[in-house]
Amino acid sequence: GMQADDVVWxxxxxxxxxxxxxxxxxxxxKNEYNLTGICNRASCPLANSQYATIREENGVCYLYxxxxxxxxxxxxxxxxxxxxxxxxxxxxxxSENLLHWSxxxxxxxxxxxxxxxxxxxxxxxMKLKARTQKVITMPRKTERRExxxxxxxxxxxxxxxxxxxxxLNRLKQGTYGDIYNFRQEAFEQLLDEQEKEMEREVEVxxxxxxxxxxxxxxxxxxxxxxxxxxxESGHWTxxxxxxxxxxxxxxxxxxxxxxxxxxxxxxEDGEDEEEEESDEEPxxxxxxxxxxxxxxxxxxxxxxxxxxxxxxxxxxxxxEATPRRKVKN
Amino acid sequence: MFCDGIVICPSGNMAAxxxxxxxxxxxxxxxTQIKLPAVFRAPIRPDVxxxxxxxxxxxKRQPYAxxxxxxxxxxxxxxxxxxxxxxxxRVRGGGTHRSGQGAFGNMCRGGRMFxxxxxxxxxxxxxxxxxxxxxxxxxxxxxxxxxxxxxRGHVVDKVAEIPFVVSDKIESFRKxxxxxxxxxRSNLWDDIEKVYNSKKIRAxxxxxxxxxFKQKLGPVIVYGKDSGVIRAFRNIPGVSLLHVERLNLxxxxxxxxLGRLIVxxxxxxxxxxxxxxxxxxxxxLKKGFTLPRPKMxxxxxxxxxxxxxxxxxxxxxxxxALKTSKVHRNPLKKTKLMVRLNPYASVLKRAAILSQxxxxxxxxxxxxxxxxxxxxxxxxxxxxxxxxxxxx
Numbered sequence: 028g029m030q031a032d033d034v035v036w037x038x039x040x041x042x043x044x045x046x047x048x049x050x051x052x053x054x055x056x057k058n059e060y061n062l063t064g065i066c067n068r069a070s071c072p073l074a075n076s077q078y079a080t081i082r083e084e085n086g087v088c089y090l091y092x093x094x095x096x097x098x099x100x101x102x103x104x105x106x107x108x109x110x111x112x113x114x115x116x117x118x119x120x121x122s123e124n125l126l127h128w129s130x131x132x133x134x135x136x137x138x139x140x141x142x143x144x145x146x147x148x149x150x151x152x153m154k155l156k157a158r159t160q161k162v163i164t165m166p167r168k169t170e171r172r173e174x175x176x177x178x179x180x181x182x183x184x185x186x187x188x189x190x191x192x193x194x195l196n197r198l199k200q201g202t203y204g205d206i207y208n209f210r211q212e213a214f215e216q217l218l219d220e221q222e223k224e225m226e227r228e229v230e231v232x233x234x235x236x237x238x239x240x241x242x243x244x245x246x247x248x249x250x251x252x253x254x255x256x257x258x259e260s261g262h263w264t265x266x267x268x269x270x271x272x273x274x275x276x277x278x279x280x281x282x283x284x285x286x287x288x289x290x291x292x293x294x295e296d297g298e299d300e301e302e303e304e305s306d307e308e309p310x311x312x313x314x315x316x317x318x319x320x321x322x323x324x325x326x327x328x329x330x331x332x333x334x335x336x337x338x339x340x341x342x343x344x345x346x347e348a349t350p351r352r353k354v355k356n
Numbered sequence: 357m358f359c360d361g362i363v364i365c366p367s368g369n370m371a372a373x374x375x376x377x378x379x380x381x382x383x384x385x386x387x388t389q390i391k392l393p394a395v396f397r398a399p400i401r402p403d404v405x406x407x408x409x410x411x412x413x414x415x416k417r418q419p420y421a422x423x424x425x426x427x428x429x430x431x432x433x434x435x436x437x438x439x440x441x442x443x444x445x446r447v448r449g450g451g452t453h454r455s456g457q458g459a460f461g462n463m464c465r466g467g468r469m470f471x472x473x474x475x476x477x478x479x480x481x482x483x484x485x486x487x488x489x490x491x492x493x494x495x496x497x498x499x500x501x502x503x504x505x506x507x508r509g510h511v512v513d514k515v516a517e518i519p520f521v522v523s524d525k526i527e528s529f530r531k532x533x534x535x536x537x538x539x540x541r542s543n544l545w546d547d548i549e550k551v552y553n554s555k556k557i558r559a560x561x562x563x564x565x566x567x568x569f570k571q572k573l574g575p576v577i578v579y580g581k582d583s584g585v586i587r588a589f590r591n592i593p594g595v596s597l598l599h600v601e602r603l604n605l606x607x608x609x610x611x612x613x614l615g616r617l618i619v620x621x622x623x624x625x626x627x628x629x630x631x632x633x634x635x636x637x638x639x640x641l642k643k644g645f646t647l648p649r650p651k652m653x654x655x656x657x658x659x660x661x662x663x664x665x666x667x668x669x670x671x672x673x674x675x676x677a678l679k680t681s682k683v684h685r686n687p688l689k690k691t692k693l694m695v696r697l698n699p700y701a702s703v704l705k706r707a708a709i710l711s712q713x714x715x716x717x718x719x720x721x722x723x724x725x726x727x728x729x730x731x732x733x734x735x736x737x738x739x740x741x742x743x744x745x746x747x748x
Contacts (some may be wrong), residue, residue, distance in 0.1 A: 031656050033657060035504060037402075037503070038507075039503070039507045042402045042614070044507040045506075045507060045508060073506055098502060099500075099517055099518055099519075100517050101502055101513055101516075101518060102516050102517075103503075266712070277508045288401070
């Protein structure tokens with residue numbers, strides 16, 4: 028017959044309705060006029076000729092009503108009534124407008140109004156709190172991509188080497204002053220060589236009889252060097268005298284001692300260095316290292332005078348696996 | 357503008373035939389009002405429509421088949437047993453890879469497929485004329501129900517009236533521009549926007565078979581006489597065009613789903629009564645055809661059975677028989693019954709309870725009160741007895 032709601036519901040429910048959304052347990056209705064949001068016989072705005080909803084637009088609640096008389100005129104189907112901002116009066120308005128309507132519609136309209144008011148209050152409260160933290164979503168794809176790129180960038184930055192260089196530069200410039208002096212052995216070598224030159228010069232000058240000259244100490248142990256020994260946490264041991272590879276230079280004796288001290292400094296400061304930076308050199312037997320160190324030192328020494336330019340100083344880090352005493356062969 | 361002649365009676369909704377306003381091509385209501393054709397009162401039968409649509413849609417198919425000789429263009433023969441090979445026919449001869457390979461079977465490479473498709477498959481379906489007509493009536497009736505049109509997915513929020521009848525001016529449109537402006541003014545353009553937005557590349561092989569794009573359907577324009585309508589409207593995506601006398605179910609209920617949006621021209625609308633007839637007169641154009649009658653004149657079943665007339669005529673629903681309370685008979689389970697048979701049982705039971713409590717060192721919560729009450733009762737009893745004996 029005429030637009031029989033039952034017929035409409037049968038057709039919609041059993042065949043196809045473009046507003047129906049099926050989930051695992053429930054059926055939902057996407058129709059914007061639906062009172063509950065659920066797809067069922069009583070809530071379907073299409074299958075009920077007499078129906079009402081509450082909708083909120085920009086914080087103002089409206090009551091929408093449709094009646095069977097206007098069912099063929101979609102343009103003016105819904106009658107819109109503005110509801111009072113006061114919830115109580117709004118509820119009364121609903122009761123008044125939906126007088127003699129079905130219990131279901133009336134009740135659901137009121138419930139919906141209350142819910143709307145609740146979320147509006149919440150929205151206002153949230154605005155006042157001025158939440159700085161807003162949830163910003165990022166698609167998983169970009170998130171994964173960026174994460175990987177960060178990792179790669181970290182590797183590419185080579186932070187360790189950069190830090191190393193920076194620290195060395197600072198040392199060379201002398202920003203650390205007297206704090207660290209294990210690097211000074213090169214400087215010391217330089218100084219020594221210069222001293223010797225100076226001595227020769229001085230000797231030439233001092234040929235005059237009776238003139239007093241103030242000469243530097245020939246001993247290798249500098250004040251700084253001695254300071255070194257004390258600075259370390261008392262782990263000083265007599266320097267190694269075991270050097271097979273030592274050359275027969277005159278300087279070598281001094282060098283030898285210096286080297287030993289340097290060794291001490293080097294190795295002990297090497298420990299310090301190790302604590303700062305987590306570099307791990309393979310644990311080579313210490314004597315070898317010592318020799319290596321000496322070799323290097325010699326190499327550096329030979330270089331020291333002629334090339335006062337920057338030179339790459341290698342840092343060797345040792346893992347102090349065994350106590351120092353065992354170092355001696 | 358308003359429905360005239362509506363009588364909302366609990367029965368006989370069929371009788372109500374409202375007036376439908378005709379709108380101008382600028383979407384202004386004209387003075388003309390046409391009585392709703394009876395087709396719109398035909399029963400809405402999604403099952404019939406679905407079935408008929410299914411059948412009729414098979415009629416436009418083109419046959420496909422594999423070649424008849426496919427897989428058999430060899431003179432292969434089985435080698436038989438005793439050669440340590442499977443018994444499948446093998447290609448004869450030599451000098452080529454092909455020799456000795458299996459042939460003919462559906463499992464063989466280069467063999468004929470299982471059940472090769474034939475052109476003489478039954479592609480078309482014949483459908484009874486009455487059934488086809490029934491389906492078309494149903495589809496038209498459904499198009500007059502705004503709820504169904506909406507449910508199908510058309511955007512009809514702002515359309516003036518459903519069914520939508522327009523003056524015959526439409527039929528003499530020559531330019532698509534005119535057609536578009538008409539659709540815009542009549543608030544039908546939203547539906548066509550929907551079509552534009554729905555254009556997608558088809559999934560599947562049809563892509564490369566000249567069916568690359570898929571899109572939704574918009575409104576159908578049903579006209580009485582083509583003075584240019586077709587050419588004006590045909591290039592607008594989603595729009596279909598039909599002549600009243602040659603209505604096509606495949607266009608009225610695409611996909612077998614009821615409720616396509618139809619725009620009628622005035623002359624087309626007027627012809628409907630003649631084409632399909634009414635419940636009082638048979639169709640003039642379709643020989644021997646009258647409109648299908650619904651099984652229920654008032655399909656609102658719930659309302660019917662609760663109506664006064666029926667409730668009065670029907671006997672009351674039988675009340676369920678009075679529930680008699682259960683009679684307990686097992687003294688082993690009911691102490692009251694036991695005590696009735698053996699009064700000493702209560703004494704035994706009490707003693708058991710007390711001994712259990714003693715063993716577990718648990719007291720009845722009101723033990724003290726009970727004892728006090730008992731003591732009091734004993735005292736009273738003794739006093740009474742004493743009184744009696746004393747008196748005596």
